[in-house]
Amino acid sequence: MRKILLLLLAISTLSSAFSQDNTNIAIIPAPVSLIPGQGHFVLPKTTTIGIDAAANQASFSHTIADLQKQLHTATGYNIAPVKPDAAATIRLSLNKKPETALGDEGYDLTVNNTGITIKANKTAGLFYGVQTLLQLLPKEVDSRTPVKGIEWSIPCVAIRDYPRFAWRGLMLDVSRHFFTVQEVKNFIDQMVKYKYNLLHFHLTDDEGWRIEIKSLPRLTEVGAWNVRREGRFGTFSTPTPDEPRNYGGFYTQNDIKELVAYAKDKFVDILPEVDIPGHSMAAIVSYPELSCTPGADKYRVISGEKFMNWYPGGFSAMVDNTLCPANEKVYPFLDKVFTEVAALFPFGYIHVGGDECAKNFWEQSDAIKQLMTKEGLKTMQEVQSYFEKRVEKIVESKGKKVIGWDEILEGGLAPNAAVMSWRGIKGGIEAAKQGHQVVMSPTTFVYLDYMQGDAIIEPPVYATLRLNTAYSFEPVPDGVDPSLIKGGQANLWTEQVYNTRHLQYMVWPRSLAVAECLWSPKEKKNWNDFVRRTEATFQRMDLRQVKYARSMYDVGFAVKKDPSANDSLSITLSTEIEGLDIYYSFDNSDPDNFYPKYSQPLTVPKDAEMLKVITYRDGKPIGRQLNMPVNELKHRAGIKEKPTAPVE
Numbered sequence: 001m002r003k004i005l006l007l008l009l010a011i012s013t014l015s016s017a018f019s020q021d022n023t024n025i026a027i028i029p030a031p032v033s034l035i036p037g038q039g040h041f042v043l044p045k046t047t048t049i050g051i052d053a054a055a056n057q058a059s060f061s062h063t064i065a066d067l068q069k070q071l072h073t074a075t076g077y078n079i080a081p082v083k084p085d086a087a088a089t090i091r092l093s094l095n096k097k098p099e100t101a102l103g104d105e106g107y108d109l110t111v112n113n114t115g116i117t118i119k120a121n122k123t124a125g126l127f128y129g130v131q132t133l134l135q136l137l138p139k140e141v142d143s144r145t146p147v148k149g150i151e152w153s154i155p156c157v158a159i160r161d162y163p164r165f166a167w168r169g170l171m172l173d174v175s176r177h178f179f180t181v182q183e184v185k186n187f188i189d190q191m192v193k194y195k196y197n198l199l200h201f202h203l204t205d206d207e208g209w210r211i212e213i214k215s216l217p218r219l220t221e222v223g224a225w226n227v228r229r230e231g232r233f234g235t236f237s238t239p240t241p242d243e244p245r246n247y248g249g250f251y252t253q254n255d256i257k258e259l260v261a262y263a264k265d266k267f268v269d270i271l272p273e274v275d276i277p278g279h280s281m282a283a284i285v286s287y288p289e290l291s292c293t294p295g296a297d298k299y300r301v302i303s304g305e306k307f308m309n310w311y312p313g314g315f316s317a318m319v320d321n322t323l324c325p326a327n328e329k330v331y332p333f334l335d336k337v338f339t340e341v342a343a344l345f346p347f348g349y350i351h352v353g354g355d356e357c358a359k360n361f362w363e364q365s366d367a368i369k370q371l372m373t374k375e376g377l378k379t380m381q382e383v384q385s386y387f388e389k390r391v392e393k394i395v396e397s398k399g400k401k402v403i404g405w406d407e408i409l410e411g412g413l414a415p416n417a418a419v420m421s422w423r424g425i426k427g428g429i430e431a432a433k434q435g436h437q438v439v440m441s442p443t444t445f446v447y448l449d450y451m452q453g454d455a456i457i458e459p460p461v462y463a464t465l466r467l468n469t470a471y472s473f474e475p476v477p478d479g480v481d482p483s484l485i486k487g488g489q490a491n492l493w494t495e496q497v498y499n500t501r502h503l504q505y506m507v508w509p510r511s512l513a514v515a516e517c518l519w520s521p522k523e524k525k526n527w528n529d530f531v532r533r534t535e536a537t538f539q540r541m542d543l544r545q546v547k548y549a550r551s552m553y554d555v556g557f558a559v560k561k562d563p564s565a566n567d568s569l570s571i572t573l574s575t576e577i578e579g580l581d582i583y584y585s586f587d588n589s590d591p592d593n594f595y596p597k598y599s600q601p602l603t604v605p606k607d608a609e610m611l612k613v614i615t616y617r618d619g620k621p622i623g624r625q626l627n628m629p630v631n632e633l634k635h636r637a638g639i640k641e642k643p644t645a646p647v648e
């Protein structure tokens with residue numbers, strides 16, 4: 001017993017020493033194993049980078065060049081790569097005999113008093129080892145100009161690391177708002193720092209067709225352009241015929257080749273999405289003969305005006321934005337599209353969309369009725385399934401596999417299709433039950449277009465996804481064969497994202513959270529420690545001039561009617577992260593830390609009309625001040641019907 005107690009004491013001392021020695025280590029995603037050593041290694045002015053002959057591959061030269069450039073930029077040192085196999089300060093080598101545990105993307109990183117060593121089975125692993133090394137260096141390594149007076153020290157450490165999932169994706173919608181080649185490259189630069197390896201490129205939608213298809217030039221001559229509007233997308237006025245359609249853009253095939261090559265150098269695959277049969281207005285406007293509905297010639301690429309009706313449990317289109325499954329012209333059209341898409345993107349999958357396909361025009365179409373009779377299709381879902389199966393054959397004829405949103409399950413899944421589960425995880429569970437491959441991408445955990453905090457302060461969107469919810473993303477549901485879950489991804493839809501600064505704001509820090517869910521062992525996840533590392537990462541992002549949301553510092557509101565007090569309003573305030581103090585006022589003045597500190601649910605003083613709240617940490621303001629109308633809270637509690645403020 002005494003021995004056990006002593007052992008426990010030793011273990012607890014060891015673990016507290018571990019956490020103290022490593023308070024400055026802030027790696028995201030958390031590595032599989034990190035054993036701290038004694039002391040630090042300081043990068044000398046004469047730092048050299050060495051790669052062994054096996055790793056000295058053309059495909060890896062960019063990683064070395066980028067590392068050299070970044071270290072040179074920040075330190076001002078002349079960082080020299082050295083000849084293969086010579087001794088070096090930072091040494092990268094491929095294992096002669098593969099380490100099974102590391103797989104294709106894992107690495108061993110050792111920092112000791114004499115230098116830094118990264119070893120891996122494949123160059124992808126060395127690349128991820130370099131990303132970790134950069135996070136071990138002082139944050140100033142992310143500076144865009146040389147920083148004087150820094151000791152470029154790295155804690156001695158032994159890290160063994162490899163990913164939990166092979167599919168670690170981020171989706172970028174370039175249809176609703178177009179982003180340039182350079183902006184997409186910048187997006188890739190940021191995502192790989194957190195070990196994402198897949199860019200899902202949402203290339204087509206009602207608001208724009210963004211990829212040149214040489215055999216179908218109208219797709220980009222016509223389909224890539226709409227009318228510029230700013231404000232609340234989805235509520236814009238319908239463009240008049242004389243308004244110039246000069247907003248948008250597209251990627252030429254050379255642009256795509258450039259992006260694919262750029263991504264490959266950073267070990268990122270690009271998954272192209274052609275979203276059909278719904279979300280196809282840009283294609284229909286370009287080639288109206290692909291519709292089921294006569295009169296399509298009066299259709300226009302959507303510019304953010306309302307054209308769909310959404311209601312609880314369903315939706316319908318006000319204009320037919322679908323490719324017609326009963327129209328034989330559609331399939332040769334798709335053959336041309338997928339021939340060119342397949343030739344441009346080396347990745348094994350093509351995403352064929354399949355989501356939110358309105359069926360109301362199909363229901364009225366004689367051609368669809370005839371198709372149903374001929375093929376014995378009983379429901380509109382079966383009509384879509386008929387379409388998806390033909391699409392799968394086309395895509396497979398180009399040597400690619402199909403993946404689609406979970407609606408492709410409805411009416412019967414195409415034989416080999418993989419499913420991207422977005423309406424929660426149930427589609428993924430169902431697909432896995434049928435033996436299909438699954439990528440988890442549920443709105444509830446990974447939709448980056450959703451607001452990150454209260455609607456009273458965030459740019460408005462119809463739903464909310466807070467950082468701590470994103471951090472609780474678990475891609476493998478109970479009872480599902482984990483080998484069928486390829487991984488997961490977070491999705492940035494860009495209806496309300498007009499520029500790259502806001503793109504960054506929506507992506508970070510939630511994509512840090514998702515990165516950890518996809519890379520790190522489940523048991524390594526720890527919210528409080530993640531917050532600490534996220535805050536350290538914010539400082540690096542500041543130096544890189546990357547924007548991020550600080551919504552985790554803001555107050556959250558929960559309201560209810562209090563039956564014990566005449567059904568009056570009871571307001572509970574909270575923060576996502578620990579250690580914050582909330583100060584508040586009801587008198588319309590701006591609270592600071594001399595105001596009342598929140599400690600228990602609040603009731604509203606008679607006649608008060610505004611609750612103002614702010615968070616402090618260690619006596620300093622840290623969150624934004626939120627000004628919450630009492631009427632809005634009453635509305636949320638179901639006490640008052642109409643909010644007085646224009647919130648979602």
Ligand code: ACM
Binds near residue numbers: 422
């Ligand atoms: C989707 O969010 N419509 C896939």
